[in-house]
Amino acid sequence: xxxxxxxxxxxxxxxxxxxxxxxxxxxxxxxxxxxxxxxxxxxxxxxxxxxxxxxxxxxxxxxxxxxxxxxxxxxxxxxxxxxxxxxxxxxxxxxxxxxxxxxxxxxxxxxxxxxxxxxxxxxxxxxxxxxxxxxxxxxxxxxxxxxxxxxxxxxxxxxxxxxxxxxxxxxxxxxxxxxxxxxxxxxxxxxxxxxxxxxxxxxxxxxxxxxxxxxxxxxxxxxxxxxxxxxxxxxxxxxxxxxxxxxxxxxxxxxxxxxxxxxxxxxxxxxxxxxxxxxxxxxxxxxxxxxxxxxxxxxxxxxxxxxxxxxxxxxxxxxxxxxxxxxxxxxxxxxxxxxxxxxxxxxxxxxxxxxxxxxxxxxxxxxxxxxxxxxxxxxxxxxxxxxxxxxxxxxxxxxxxxxxxxxxxxxxxxxxxxxxxxxxxxxxxxxxxxxxxxxxxxxxxxxxxxxxxxxxxxxxxxxxxxxxxxxxxxxxxxxxxxxxxxxxxxxxxxxxxxxxxxxxxxxxxxxxxxxxxxxxxx
Ligand SMILES: Cc1cc2nc3c(=O)[nH]c(=O)nc-3n(C[C@H](O)[C@H](O)[C@H](O)COP(=O)(O)OP(=O)(O)OC[C@H]3O[C@@H](n4cnc5c(N)ncnc54)[C@H](O)[C@@H]3O)c2cc1C
Numbered sequence: 182x183x184x185x186x187x188x189x190x191x192x193x194x195x196x197x198x199x200x201x202x203x204x205x206x207x208x209x210x211x212x213x214x215x216x217x218x219x220x221x222x223x224x225x226x227x228x229x230x231x232x233x234x235x236x237x238x239x240x241x242x243x244x245x246x247x248x249x250x251x252x253x254x255x256x257x258x259x260x261x262x263x264x265x266x267x268x269x270x271x272x273x274x275x276x277x278x279x280x281x282x283x284x285x286x287x288x289x290x291x292x293x294x295x296x297x298x299x300x301x302x303x304x305x306x307x308x309x310x311x312x313x314x315x316x317x318x319x320x321x322x323x324x325x326x327x328x329x330x331x332x333x334x335x336x337x338x339x340x341x342x343x344x345x346x347x348x349x350x351x352x353x354x355x356x357x358x359x360x361x362x363x364x365x366x367x368x369x370x371x372x373x374x375x376x377x378x379x380x381x382x383x384x385x386x387x388x389x390x391x392x393x394x395x396x397x398x399x400x401x402x403x404x405x406x407x408x409x410x411x412x413x414x415x416x417x418x419x420x421x422x423x424x425x426x427x428x429x430x431x432x433x434x435x436x437x438x439x440x441x442x443x444x445x446x447x448x449x450x451x452x453x454x455x456x457x458x459x460x461x462x463x464x465x466x467x468x469x470x471x472x473x474x475x476x477x478x479x480x481x482x483x484x485x486x487x488x489x490x491x492x493x494x495x496x497x498x499x500x501x502x503x504x505x506x507x508x509x510x511x512x513x514x515x516x517x518x519x520x521x522x523x524x525x526x527x528x529x530x531x532x533x534x535x536x537x538x539x540x541x542x543x544x545x546x547x548x549x550x551x552x553x554x555x556x557x558x559x560x561x562x563x564x565x566x567x568x569x570x571x572x573x574x575x576x577x578x579x580x581x582x583x584x585x586x587x588x589x590x591x592x593x594x595x596x597x598x599x600x601x602x603x604x605x606x607x608x609x610x611x612x613x614x615x616x617x618x619x620x621x622x623x624x625x626x627x628x629x630x631x632x633x634x635x636x637x638x639x640x641x642x643x644x645x646x647x648x649x650x651x652x653x654x655x656x657x658x659x660x661x662x663x664x665x666x667x668x669x670x671x672x673x674x675x676x677x678x679x680x681x682x683x684x685x686x687x688x689x690x691x692x693x694x695x696x697x698x699x700x701x702x703x
Contacts, residue, residue, distance in 0.1 A: 195371030197224035198565030199544025201320035206573025229313025232306035234559040254553020255674035348539035379520035380611035390658030392546035405525030407665035412521035413461035480513035533572025554674020597643035668700035
């Protein structure tokens, strides 16, 4: 096994689409260490099914993709960031194809599917429903061919090393459990999302908000944390994970039915099953609430679609459901919403720069404002590519500006409760967040959540193991979500409050920024 270096030019924390693409951009300038806290193959990127949005089909235009992205974001998309996304997206996709990504085609022509809130068919997919895995494979192969990139799996980044107000490295809990400091001229956080703040999530286990928590602890600004996207359709079976049933299924004609097997979406939105995600998630939550069932669910119905088409278009979803004795072609599939995507994150400019010198962020861990209050489906893989590349380019410039001295790891006396049952602590936070800061929010629920999180904060586990650090990070992310959600006295995008059901553009057509001092809007 290779020894971990003590100094590299660049540290990239995360080996999903954003981290890999950034590493490729950095490799020409210096030595890059790419860290993953589990296997390289364990990231949200690897599970992305539906596809990647890009305006490349004959019927499409970049301006339409921009317009759809801005409409989905419900008034607060950073238009400059969205323009960069859709314009540079086409180039980044072409590059992926040049590096060997096999998107699905009819003959030689790329095939594009349609998803909710897209005005055109613009979703590229690979091997039916394994788009993220195929993109990750191609990026990893490309990165592995560049001699300046070193990968290190099972290394847990526990904190940022800050000297004189500048981030100069990362502090790791190594695979063997020891502490180790790697210093570098710049650090990129590409740690993905925070789905495990909630008890129901489509996210893989790695999504515990580590990047956001590390950046916050180091003093960086964090933005738009109240905006958590809940995916409407996750498989809901006892003893099965909340496996995502892609939006593309509804794009291909799947229907939603309540427990009486009646269709209901027409009551909630003119686009029916293809309404924006937050509308569908809330509609399902409402149908479940009014249902008299003890353990309510709604159903996804594909029984009217051609069985062969389902099996070839969605081979991974079909096979996974079959493992749990659900046959998509004949069964009504029980589903519930689940936490899926964090629009907020480490606040960055259009080049991945956070508000802390030396610290960059890209992908789901970052917040450029590109998604506003709600992400347009299939825009996040694209975001990881475009902004990963941009962050990498910006970090290259940093190399000439600074030559950090090798840092020294000073172990601080840690506060925490050595008696805390860490798994129970995590479950308590997750349940609390699901019940009180989830799909539908109120001042009362959020206030209770804040009090309970503060009480749980008295029993934070000691930060000596990786799992304990994850528990602390989940708790930090939960606090940031709750504080931001309490401060936004309106409903917008994925943030829905029954006590403030409308927009308040005068006060809140803005991004939230949460710091130690409080939440401000700008
Ligand atoms: C089931 C599912 C389906 C999806 N489908 C789509 C889709 O069809 N289209 C789309 O555009 N988006 C989709 N998304 C969203 C999209 O996959 C993610 O937003 C995107 O892949 C995030 O990429 P990333 O590079 O930011 O992070 P990730 O791909 O999540 O990678 C995070 C990396 O950070 C590492 N890491 C985290 N914390 C630490 C730490 N403390 N120390 C060291 N390493 C750490 C992890 O090990 C991992 O390597 C889906 C998400 C899920 C969960």
